[in-house]
Amino acid sequence: MSSFTALQALVHSLSKAEKRYFKLFCDLQTGNKIYFCLYQLLEKKEYGPEEITTIMSKKYPEAVIETARKHLYRMLMKSLRSFESDKAIENRLMQRIQDIKILFNKGLLELCFGELERAMELALKYEKFSYYLILARLELQYLTLLEFPDTDENALITKQEKINQVLHQEQWINRHFTLDEVLLHRYLHNGPVRSQLEINKLNDLLLEEFQVISNKHHHSILSKKLHLHFQSTYFLMTGNHPESLHLFKQLLVLFQAHQHLLLDSPLYYIYLINGILTDLRSMRQHREMPYFIDCLRRIEPASESLALFIQHLLYLHQIILALDLGNYAQGEILIQTYKKEILNKVKVIPPNADATIHLAMALIYFGLHQFPTALHHVNYVLHQSSKYISHQVYSLCRILRLIIQVELKNDDYLYYELRSVERKLKAEEKLFKTEKLTIQFLKKWIASNRAPKHLELFFRNVKEIMQDPYENQLLTWFDFISWTEAKLTRQTYAQLIQAKNKEMVC
Known part of the structure; x- marks a missing residue:
């Protein structure tokens, strides 16, 4: 990422409150504000780096754009530090440390040591021990420079022991x-x-x-x-x-x-x-x-990125709740709202959290029999780097893609995909019982032109294997038993999930 692109990303990441604060902060500054003109161009999201450079060169022919860029970055960071200054204990303690140093250098010793004492109390109260150690060492440094005024040996040893x-x-x-x-x-x-x-x-x-x-x-x-x-x-x-x-x-x-x-x-x-x-x-x-x-x-986030993560989790758990209860139509409404509000801001969402919500979306669309859309969300996960996604989510998406291909009757594709998935899981030493059983069943079922006997055998085997608590975890996401039963009884997967949920409520 170029320095100009990074600055543009920083400007676009500002919340409305941070933008207002920056404008007020700039109003207090004096002199030529070429950097603020650059900020306004970056804020509009209409121009690329080259276009902005051209506009700035025409408006300020004698200005050095790189200097304006560096100055804007410094001013933005200074404004953000000031905006966040009282929101966290660490910020308050860092400010106190700066204040203490200024007071000591000005020779205002009583004020300095008074601030030191209050800052150390604050650090201990909130268990910020690393800050306490900085403050305590600063106190001893100042006492040494002043030749230990009003400090006997016992008091010094007490401070050192603390x-x-x-x-x-x-x-x-x-x-x-x-x-x-x-x-x-x-x-x-x-x-x-x-x-x-x-x-x-x-x-x-x-x-x-x-x-x-x-x-x-x-x-x-x-x-x-x-x-x-x-x-x-x-x-x-x-x-x-x-x-x-x-x-x-x-x-x-x-x-x-x-x-x-x-x-x-x-x-x-x-x-x-x-x-x-x-x-x-x-x-x-x-x-x-x-x-x-x-x-x-009800959580009040301290930053916009944290607010976005909370919003993401809210949608995730609401979609999951709709999924588990078989309320697929409600789940789709939540998905559409999520896409409008959050999907274009996923850069600040952890990759695993992003993959998890796409798995939930895929299962909602699977329940609605919208298999191409379900496949789109599964492929989204599988096209991400697996090192950033939990094995359970990644493995489930692999198996779900196979099952969606079964529903789409893409048997030619399945023949090659089954071998590929099995090979990858073996290489990773993650071919657990359910994955192995499902792959073996699908290979035999497709090869036999979907003979019912293989489906019946898989139904019995999967019911048995799901008694294992380690394997039963997968039922939380996808009910292999209900899917197989739906094939045997010619019902829909959604109907069986909804019926099971009604039984549990009763």
């Missing part, structure tokens, strides 16, 4: 963060475990987390938050949804009791609500889902 204590606490919290991030990485990239072997691979993290909890001498709200998040994610990943839901709800209580956690780490809170909704769906407790969807809706 630094060591906080440093120790920060080290343990950093270890806890590391484990939590590794577990979350495995969950987001691999999805739920599919075998006992995969559970065993998680035990190293579980043991390390236990050691961190056991050896920690200082307990804090932050460490409790990390512990609950780690444990709830572990149980979510291993398919123990009741225990995962129980821990997520404990974490929710912690957030509600300490509101600064929500302001300080909104992404953790968003993933918390997302985890609760995932557990409720897996447990088929759909009646509870609207309440937590509303919890997502």
Whole structure:
């Protein structure tokens, strides 16, 4: 991306509030504002870099466009820093550090040390230990320069011991963060475990987390938050949804009791609500889902990108709810609204989250018998790089593409595609029972000109295999049993899903 294109992307990413603030910020500046003319051209989205350069050269023949570009970038970043300055504890602490340095350099020592004390209290209150360490070292640096005024040896040692204590606490919290991030990485990239072997691979993290909890001498709200998040994610990943839901709800209580956690780490809170909704769906407790969807809706995001991610999750869970209940028409309405509001802004949506909603869209259109549209959404996922998408989502899309091709009666294409999918899954060592069974069935069924005996055998086998809790997870997304039954009884997949849902409600 060129520097000019990057600047254009930055201008287009500004929210309405940020644009208003930037214009007010520029009004306070003096001198020739060539950079602001450049900003106005970039804001219009009508011109490319070459056209903008031509317009600027005609309007300001003596100006250097590259200088105006650099100055606009500096002014935008300065404005955004000012706009965000009081929204996060880190920003407030960084401002305090700058204020303290200015006061010391001006010789206003009482004000300086007063600010230092208040800033250190703020850092400890919100458990920003790395900022506390910066402030504490700054205090000792200034005391040393001033030859330790009003500070005896005991007071100095007390300050040093406090630094060591906080440093120790920060080290343990950093270890806890590391484990939590590794577990979350495995969950987001691999999805739920599919075998006992995969559970065993998680035990190293579980043991390390236990050691961190056991050896920690200082307990804090932050460490409790990390512990609950780690444990709830572990149980979510291993398919123990009741225990995962129980821990997520404990974490929710912690957030509600300490509101600064929500302001300080909104992404953790968003993933918390997302985890609760995932557990409720897996447990088929759909009646509870609207309440937590509303919890997502009530979050006040600190940035436009976070607001967009929340909107994405709102649509995702509403589409999923419509999908699970067999309300395919309602799901299509949600999809159309999503496309109008969010689809052109997917650059800030994580690739895996983007792929997941396209899988949900594909299944909605599958239920509506709009198979070409369903195939379009599946192909969208499969054309993305698999390294950014969880294996479960990617694998499901591969299998779903085969089933859609069955519905479209593209048997010639299926012959080659089946071999390709089987080869890829074997190479990745991800050919689990359901995928293997489905591929073998489709190969035999197509080769026999769709003989009913293969369909009946697959129906019996898939019912049996779905008793395995590791394989049963796939039913959350696509009901292989209902699809096979629909073929045998000449009903539609949608009719059987809706009938099953009515039985569960009754």
